[in-house]
Amino acid sequence: MAHSGEFGLINKLTSSLIKSKYVIVGVGDDCAVIKSSGSRYILATVDAQVMGVHFLPGTPPERIGRKAAAVSISDIAAMGGTPKHCLVSLFLPKNISDAYVEDVYRGITRECKTYSVGIVGGNITRAPQFAIDIALLGEASPKNILLRSGAEAGDKVLVTGSLGNAAAGLRLLQAPRAAISGAIRDFLVAKQTSPTPRISESAAIACARKATSMIDISDGLAQDMLHIAEQSKVGVILHEKRFPISRELKVFCKSMRKNPSVFALAGGEDYELLFTVPPERADSLASRIKRKTGTEVTEIGEITKKEKGNWLILNNGRKMRLKPSGWDHLKI
Template structure:
């Protein structure tokens, strides 16, 4: 779909702007830092279950847009929200969604400037967010170079673990009885993602060459960077940091912990490429935000080998997955 939009007549982008292909569009200005603009929608029964507490849906809708800003090394400035819902939707549910918007806006220090409402066949939450890069140039997906190291913030698989618990428990009845405190923390990872805004800015200052937030799945999103940068990557599977709470309840939520971590998606961590000599400085900078930065692989010349853009190795052998992550418009 993005490629179709890129090729549409009249879709030419002025030289002062960067359009389709990154986590956010970039608008250069004659004076002041460049602006970032992003938009995301969450659709009922696609991106969230209809029976979750409504405030979580509102919170997440704002947070995932902030994660796009984080992936550019920026900070959010303001947001607009749009709400589509069936006519019979309970007013208290709608109020709770707006409470979630307000909680996220306060946490992210991002004012809500307004928005729109409409009646439709199912609930759709859309957020448009404006940001800026006051300290560095925006970090794009297209800057990875052969020899760079591939790194990630945080740990992986927790959000997918939380989704699976939620799907099994549905009304979040009492998951602590079946999954204990690890299960509750996994639910929180899924329902209230934490955009890595400060980490993104510190990585930009440390010399990040490319960056993306991990929403579709780590392997899939690294593939997006490879596509934009014209490179390939090799990832050491055992180097990928896995959510300890996922490992604690793995027998109840997944048949394959590694696959869940590498392809599950919605962790909203940052995947970043760095020159090798910048890693130590970047890791120290990110550690100051309370999360780790882990080296998991290397960027290679696209002509160095045949096959997939992202090669995952375990004990020196290629690891294959049914799919690398979320596939848009197929809903899986």
Template sequence: MSHPVSGLGEFALIRRLAARLGPARRDVVVGIGDDVAAVEVRADRYLLMTCDAQVEGVHFLPGVTPPERVGRKAAAVNLSDIAAAGGRPTHFLVSLLLPPDTAVEWMEAAYDGIAHEAALFGADVVGGNVARAGQLALDLTLLGEVERDRIVRRAGARPGDLVLVTGSPGMARAGLALLKQPAPGLADEERRRLVDAYQLPVPRIREARAMGDVGGVTAMIDVSDGLAADLGHICDESGVGLRLLARSLPVDEGMGRLARSLGVDPLEWVLGGGDDYELALTARPGRAEALQRAVHDATGTPLTVIGEIVPREAGRHLVLDGGQEVPLTVAGWEHFGAGHP
């Protein structure tokens, strides 16, 4: 009897497949289950490896997102994984899965987008593959490197650590909403910012490197599935609980106005929107202010304290403005669910 992958979900499927593998080689420092794999290649640094795809109709809207932006985002989501480990990107491999009727001009523009985004962060496109397929997809592999004493993983958060996030999660979800339905009352500049947040996420490579210069980050992940879901991954890997403060969550003004106009609580998008590619992290309390200053001085990006890590048995809660604690629900991205587009 066969069982569809949709019945398992993404993370249960990953665990099931990983269980079929034998022990990793001795040079594997980080294997399946983190943002990137890390392999020891030199005494002072690790080789980082990640891969991610953009599939038409699943990750981008056909006929809506310009091809150059599809290519840039395909590169950016991989760059974001390298950022979450505190590393530097170096080399891309690009696998193109193309239906026979794919326009050459569309593909050239998408490839230009990949090359442009890679160059922004000092990485090169060095090879790849082209294959015929029933659905268009850009499947990228990215290599990077990180100093041995600066690698950051999902595991490592400890009770007493503060929880922080870069930028304003939820903006990508707002941008997707704008692409799917008109919303009056937003200025053109606000509309552009929100759509850009969805189509052109900024990988936080420079922010992560600035944090590495300061030190004190104990765990980190990029926000691809939703802030609550991704912080949940840190809790799972670190064996800890979580308290988030609703009043401290950064709510972009335009995003909040759009959400309310559509009858949505803005915190739903902040906590569960996904596709933001911000960095969520934990840090020792005595380092938080220095980390905030370093990131702002280096990049201008805000780094906001939004909660704290607690013992596992304390659970995961959201503290409302009145002080009431409610269970932190996870409603982020699920690859084998309906998907965003």
């Protein structure tokens, strides 16, 4: 059976949905935004983690739980919100033990506790494959919410942290005999199995009210940058030489004879924040984030008019089209 890809299928399924007057933002962003009776908006998101798709069978169960919670919490961060409450559904095959499930749930509860998220319910059902589905509610001030659709020509493109580490970690999990030293292996694998939602960084960005759009990098830099470009109806230029690459990824790629930029562009699951800022505000916002959170912020490109297209400037100066080479759940 032919598929149009994850995002094509989403468009087909949701094209005829009726939008409630209480829905500020529906399908298509990191979270839905819903009016409440108070002065703040409700943010709602849901994410599934499936054995063999999002994590490998040998992954420690507590790490599986922590990652499942972190992924949903990161969606709230991507909108400039504060995570509040979640519902946890578990899909359990017949051969799974109570001890394994308890370890997974312990990971979920510990990650939620770290970010003051309350678990308020959920569901357990039998299924052929182990999976976790977390629905998370958050809140945000209407003035602080950041969408994918606000970027404007002339804006600078900024990103927190470093890119490509999680993809390298996945590669190491798939090839455990790769000749990579313990400290570097541990760093990269932890980035894959234990991502850190950028909640503090999100708050620093949202409260400054200088950014124009934002997304968390779950599908890869290229794919997620193009989400912003498409929804903002703009073009973009990214510069390979500016990509923030960790020392650990550089060592890994040198050993494996790989280009670290490929991991940054197409790897996904870094859960860093990718956002756009007017040029006159970019430096001050980057400094604010560094001062408040200790996280480095790097300028990696600029927004252009839509008709100019989407481009990547390579290290050698050559220009190539920026293509959606990241994670698509129906093309794995």
